[in-house]
Amino acid sequence: MIFLKFENFLNNSIFTLLFLLMIFQWIYIIIFPNKNIKLFTNLGILVTNFFLIGLLLLRWLNSGHFPLSNLYESLIFLSWTFVIFYIFLNYFFSNNFEIFGALLFPIILFIYSFANFSIPQELQNATPLIPALQSNWLMMHVTIMMLSYCSLLIGCLLSISFLVLNFKNIKIFKKEKSYNFKNLQFINNFNYLNELIDIDSNLFLENKFIKILDNLSYRLLTIGFFFLTLGIISGSIWANEAWGSYWSWDPKETWAFITWLIFAVYLHSRIIKGWSGIKPAIIATLGFFIVWICYLGVNLLGKGLHSYGWFNT
Template structure:
């Protein structure tokens, strides 16, 4: 009873913290870039991180097993991994990462809200593990897969941000060509536009490079997760691969990002072309993780829609 009350308290607190962090990030970006607001936002991010850790630990103690046995717990874990990745990236790229935080935290809030308000309450409760999940592979395989999803999704979001800024710069450049250089005011405007382009070009390079690194890390985790899952499947069901819907879409996801890395490493592509592949991969990852779990019928299905 004590665990349940504290879990409910943390659930409500985390939702409030995530909402406030999102609002204050938007205020900092759009209205009032004050250092105190940024400090308050960073404090909220850290508080949300430790609150999610506490929530997962409570479920672990209450259920007696690692809290990744159903869709609800995996969504909570995914929310935490998003925040953890954000904290690490913000530490190394603090001067250029506020905009991305304003984009990322609405997604985190949506994931957390979906877990708490859309999944039926009876499927949110911690339950004993079915025989197939009673294995040490549960912690290793599922954790690695969640880390791969998180890294791939953030890398894809950075690629999408790259495409948006790149398209914006093209529009600015086109407008720049029609400026009348005889007009002093227009020359001043041009100087301002050029300074903005210099900043955004630097940001674009950071987004392209960071997206590449994160997608490489995510691909490594995905490969390791598929291998560990195959070994676990052989122990549980007597077959390394059964073309279950989850396994099929995991293979499709692997192929998409293998193509992405091939285009960058072998073909030498950079910029727009691989970013388009990553944008497509963003939706494939969501189908693999959430779509198959909700609508698919298979060994990995949480399937409460069906």
């Protein structure tokens, strides 16, 4: 009973803090860039981080196993990893990261709200592990996969931010090209579109912050790809131990492989082809939606060994 009351207190406090952090970051960027607001925001992020750690530890003590056994706990863990990544990034890029925080914290608030208000209460309760999950692989595999999702999603979000900040530059370039375009004869529209996409990336990387976004996105996606590869390997070993097969083309496994392919293409384009800027950012934007399908879509809507879902019951 005491555990439940304290868990409810932490839940309500975290939700309130996330909502206030989102509002104050928007105020800082759009209306009133005051140092006191930034200080309050940073303090609130640290408090939220400790509250999330406390909530996860409380569920661990209450259930007797690592708190990543169901969708609710994985969403809480994902929210925490987002906050940890943001604290780390903001520490090194404190002068440039307010805009990114204003984009990231609405996503964290949405994830946390979905976990607490959309998942049925009976699926939120801490329960004993089913036989297939009673393994030492639980902590390793699921933690690695959650770290991969977090780093991939943040890296993709940085790429999306990169594209948004470059949108005005593209419009300017199109205006500059419009006169010549109108006077060219026998030109192919598709070739012209390719010409717009093939613009020298240096044209779009003149701003220091934009360069940081592009480079940081690349590094985070590389880390995420590494974790994803480890997660798939550890998951296949665990699957063989639990179900007698390393790979069964379960919907979750299939979409994990598709996700791996998308980011393999992204890294190939950057490392082998030498792309930077617009082109790989477009691939990463596609990857953003693929990760969500792999993480939530398959689990909720698909039918397989990894399904959580109450949508299809």
